[in-house]
Amino acid sequence: MTFKSILFKKEEEFDPSQQEPKFFADLNLNLIVDEITKTKEAYDLKPFFYHSLKSVDNITYRQKILKDIEQEDVFGALKEFESAMNAVKSGLEKVEKLSCKYQKERWFLDSVDLYCYGVVKLHSSLSSLTVNSEGLLSFSSYLESYIASDKFKEMLEHTKILKQGLDEVKYTLFIKENKIRVENYKNEEDYGKTILEVFERFRQFDVEDFKAEFHKSEYANHIEIEILKCVAKLNRALFDDLEGYCLTYENFIDEYIKKFNKEVQFYISYLEYIKPLEDLQLRFCYPQTVQSKNDIQNQEGFDMALGHKLAKEDRAVVSNDFYLKGKERIIIVTGPNQGGKTTFARAFGQIHFLASLGLKVPGSKAKLLLFDNIFTHFEKEESIQTLIGKLENDLVRIKDILEKATDRSIVIMNEIFSSTSLHDALFLAQQVLKEIIEADSLCVFVTFLDALTELSDKIVSMTSTVKDDDVSLRTYKIIRRQADGIAYAISIAKKHSLTYECLIDRLKRN
Amino acid sequence: MKVFLMYKDRDFNLNSPLCELSENTAYDLELDTIFKAMAKEDEFFYKVSKKAVLESLVDVETILYRQEVLKDCIKNEDAVKKLYDIAVQSIEFEKKAYFLFFNKYPESVLHSSVRLMEMFTETLNDLKNLAVENRDKFSSEGFKRFFEMVEKELSDDYFALIKKHLKNLEFRGGMLISAELGSGNRGKNFILRELKEENRSFVERIFSKRKDSYLITIHERDEAGAKALGELRNKGINSVANAVFKSAKHILNFFEILKTEVAFYLAAVNLYKKLKSLNEQICFPVPLKKETRKLVFSGLYDVCLALTLNKKVVDNTLDTKDKNISLFIITGANHGGKSTFLRSVGLAKLMMQCGMFVAADSFSSNINSNIFTHYKRKEDVEMESGKFDEEMKRMSLIVDKLKKDSLVLFNESFASTNEIEGSEVSKQIVSALMEYGTEMLFVTHMYKFAGDFYEKGLSSVMFLRAERKDDGSRTYKIEEGKPLKTSHGKDIYRKVFG
Missing domain, CATH: 3.40.50.300 (P-loop containing nucleotide triphosphate hydrolases)
Known part of the structure; x- marks a missing residue:
């Protein structure tokens, strides 16, 4: 069983640039489709909603898939996958936008990580849940072989090692006047804890934190980047590995999986639209x-x-x-x-x-x-x-x-x-x-x-x-x-x- | 460091909600008069008094615990006032410092918190000195524990430690911050670290080149860089600023609780002094377990009446012996002192159950799970539904909250309909409540109700009557006596019209 599309079983003449059918406005179908696709514009789903299927086979193919997706857990798994893919997308946008090499590389790594996690999670969900439709079963077996491929396994492993390495990096900044010294962390005590311990005896009941929330600008300032460069020097091997990794996995997203995520939105958006009515x-x-x-x-x-x-x-x-x-x-x-x-x-x-x-x-x-x-x-x-x-x-x-x-x-x-x-x-x-x-x-x-x-x-x-x-x-x-x-x-x-x-x-x- | 002057093992909570019906109780028993005497124009005293009196204790042990503390306060009023002043002064510091906390900018939070801590150090020192000077003059368990704790926790070594840390927080020698790599490899989890001695020597080496150490110098004219460095410092001290802030809050909370708990006793002392000035007697009552049914007192008077008239008033004496009385039906002459009597019992119970003295020569009774009042209300209270409907509604609210061993004080209840119906309703309600285990005092004019109960001859019911002399004049004394058919309206008529 090879997987092609979650929307069509048999090849059918489908024009992705299809325009709205003439009868749409009279039947208010335009309102329905506008509403269904409102939050999914990035996927360009409308042409799918304009296209009447010509064969009963294809209709049945979709109905069975929809029946599967209607189940809360399957629906949830697909939604989760979608949000993982969205996160991947916005991560890659950061890679494009940023200029600091070490930042770009980290966003890339995290995007791959999210992708791998999303794919693995979706596969494990689909194989543990009751799925009966030909469409989802065939997609699921496609995922199975994809995940089992050496290429994917290597990518997953490498990602894990790098993530772990970066998570373990801990450094100290010694600030005095206009100088910052960057060094590796050497188990110095948390001074806030010490202070709390000193005054613990006065504690009557817990009090709320009074911490500043720092404005989260998207870009690191030049001092932060200088520090990051020092941290990279302190952890040279790790950052060299990261550099190689980014070159190796440049095009990491599988085309069929990407297409699946787009096409499956057809079902998801419809189910979301009819939910309030079913309620x-x-x-x-x-x-x-x-x-x-x-x-x-x-x-x-x-x-x-x-x-x-x-x-x-x-x-x-x-x-x-x-x-x-x-x-x-x-x-x-x-x-x-x-x-x-x-x-x-x-x-x-x-x-x-x-x-x-x-x-x-x-x-x-x-x-x-x-x-x-x-x-x-x-x-x-x-x-x-x-x-x-x-x-x-x-x-x-x-x-x-x-x-x-x-x-x-x-x-x-x-x-x-x-x-x-x-x-x-x-x-x-x-x-x-x-x-x-x-x-x-x-x-x-x-x-x-x-x-x-x-x-x-x-x-x-x-x-x-x-x-x-x-x-x-x-x-x-x-x-x-x-x-x-x-x-x-x-x-x-x-x-x-x-x-x-x-x-x-x-x-x-x- | 726990205050624990109101309870052996917990704080007195000024802000927890009271039972919704306690406002009714306060209104019916005219508690405002007492609260005002306790407060002596101090709003905070008023608030504390009201909460403490209406939030009745339901265990004998805590009542006795408070009685002892209160006795200490009566004996050592000046020292207790000083204690109160220390708490007030500390809280004032915080109020003054508070405007500094209008933003959460860590450097200013830290600076303000350290300043506040320095001021607290002084009042804590005063507190310790007070404890040392007075510990021998107090004998209650509550105060003894409190003073011992203060002495132990606030040692000289401890003050030295505080001083050292407050100095460290000025960062004269620079600051050490740890961080990790977050999203996009930007720094996260900034934590201020303790600067050890070896770090200090490292400070000296800051210009030396070492392999595992890199130096960034921000150019004098790099304003953006200076700003970025400032932000970094702020991120670094964020958690420690929070820690100092929280520590200061802890100390403040300690003083807040101290102030609240001491306020109750000082308010009670105010009332004590006021009653003494009227030549009235007070006594510390003997509370009994709530399962028992006993009411024994001598020289019991209505505090509210004494305070309002500002003079000594009529008192009553009663002894239920071992009769296990759970219902008192009080009848008798109009303006014969029935309401005053009812109120004096209610007030005594409430005062006893908050740990105060009682307005009597002697007083002993079982405590109650809670105390409710159901009083006839004036005409204008309820416009929408009928009066009787309104009475039923209030009764129903009481029943919602009723527990075993609750006390309900009825004052001419259910009389807004005709006597036959009112009596029937009263009988049904009272009988049901009795079976449930409620203690009741019921002032009524309804002979049908009172008389029928009398005929039943139940041993757990006692009948009291406003006394009338043979010449028709009143003594305002309430004594045991069966209900009489005629009311004494005629007397009043005669008195008024001659």
Whole structure:
């Protein structure tokens, strides 16, 4: 088993300079990915989050790795490794910046030491923890042979010897007037201890230290450097050894290990992003990705971007279900405004897209289409164009979508034609839906046009809902229901005691 | 060097929190009057008195330990005052020096600490002389130990040693600092080392070239270098400056504790002198184990009343013999001295349990785990909830803190509802507390409550009554007597309206 990448099992066309997909902004996936990668900019992870996997194999490869990493101890081991690698990086930056040879060499040594420690620690963690995924197992065996290599063993040993040698160096400075004499330490007594002992008899209870914290400037001043040179002279053999060491191990970081550390951040950053949501008891699951559209479903899903925002504000997040069985392909969402319709449509798209990245998705259970593309068209309110110009422009874009959409595409339309006359809107929407039905794409179609739901048996109707006892409160629940608007009207009537029963009852007392 | 004048084996902690309910106790028993007499306008005395009185001791041994120390203080007031002054003077030194510690720059910390140490050396010397002069005049275990310790620890040799070290810290001969290689090979763990005699000769050789020794000379005009050298010196003396600072703090803490503990006794002496000036008697009480139930006294009077009226006041005498009384129900005439009596018992218990004398000719009783008061409060105390609700709330707080052998003083409690309900509640509370092992004194007007208890004829309950002469006038004496149905409101009415 040779290890190549923790993100791809099979070679797949992957463009590292990939740009954000077109549908990202409509689905708020841009917000999600921005947030996920916010603290990891150095790794340039975004292209990975833009790239939908094309094969189930690769999806499964990632899902299994993620399942492993999800375990607290594995996650912790990887985080620890990351921080070791970060420390190595900043150590090497010091090597670049500093000018004093003895300082550069020490930073280099410490960087190698951190690297070796990090690698060894990661290996021992991975081999002692339960890891089942092909990806991590193969990486682990790669590490095993790396650590067992003579080159690494020699480096480790040499590092240890030098570290120990330097740790043992102890020198004294005798300062008088403007002179400093540097010598090796000869067991002179700690005078502070002597003083404390002399006055120990007065101690009533421990008192806090009153020590100065010295400003930690990054650079040693010239006196310090002079002293360091003297110390190097006092320990010549040690410092000669250090010099040779630095030349020997100039490129000590293994390329695959470096790549692994970068790529594994894809999983780590995602898990860190969904943690607050999971803490709120929101469900996530590993979806089954399928080629067939006969049984598409997701239970207790939600819009992750909104969920993340609400979680920060400590507000409740509402989850929704959807399913499409047999011939069903299109969900038409109607109902009161601000009732969560757009959110529902976004969630549908997000969940499918995240599944294609090989990640866990919102929901307790999910069976999702392995799509070839996602197309979205969201009505944008602000526009400087004339209505006709806008409509034309919209239609051009929609036509483009309809031409590209296949029977494995996902099409999400949100409130299109809402600025057109009702008659025109109905006509246009019907035409668009016919095309989608023809193409046999999966589709979520958010609209105010109730009548559209009758168009085909491929269409299912879902509506946003309000609380029965108070219509001013929205539940943000989107449920499968005929779009007749009556339930909504009845609840208002009830509130004003104007339903049949209410009226009979009231009239009795009159 | 431990002070140990308040406890045989530990310090008196002025700043540990008191039980939340002790403010109630202080309020109900008007302890402020006593604290003021003890403090004589000294805020520190007030603070110490309050803490010591409210933080009751719960072991007989320590009470007796303090009684002996206090007796010494009454006998040798001048010497004790001198002791107090030495502590105060030392603390003043520190206050004056304190502004020097506004930064943590090691050179200035060290300099200030050494100065402070020099001043402390003088007061420590005064302390030693005081000990030598007075050791034979004191007989209490506490003072004897204290003076012996001072003499032993502050020997002449020791003073010489201090002097030597303080001189060393001037670094006339240069300073020796050890260091190790830290991050980026920069120096770390700077520690000042003792300069031995051989180092001194090495000082002489500082210009000589040797293989294992390298010399750096900072040029006169190298200002940055001079600054760097200064920083190095500071790093070097950081730990020793801290050590001297801490040592000075230790000495200061010793004086702080000394001041606090002596303050309590001097405050008690103040009260003693005040009561003597009113021709009142005091006695050192005989504390008994808390498991016993005994209350025996003669000539017990209310200190607060005496202090407020500034004259000798009425006293009471009682003896529970071997009856193991755990509940006293006190009834009788309005303004007949019931509250005064209740307070005099509470004060005596509190004063006894902080190691003080008691306002009586003689007094002996069991000590209590703690002492609570539950007094009827004035109308305006609680606005939000009803009065009875408020009473219950306070009672509940007491119950939260109640231990076996606690003492609760009730003064017209639970009477803010009608008598039948109040009596029922009182009965239920008191019965439960009795079973738990609480000692109680209960002043009440509720005949239903008092009478019902009387009917039960429990041997552990004693009934006391404010006495009334046949002509209706009051003696303000409380004596054993069963509860009477009629209150004496009529008397007062008659007295007022003639």
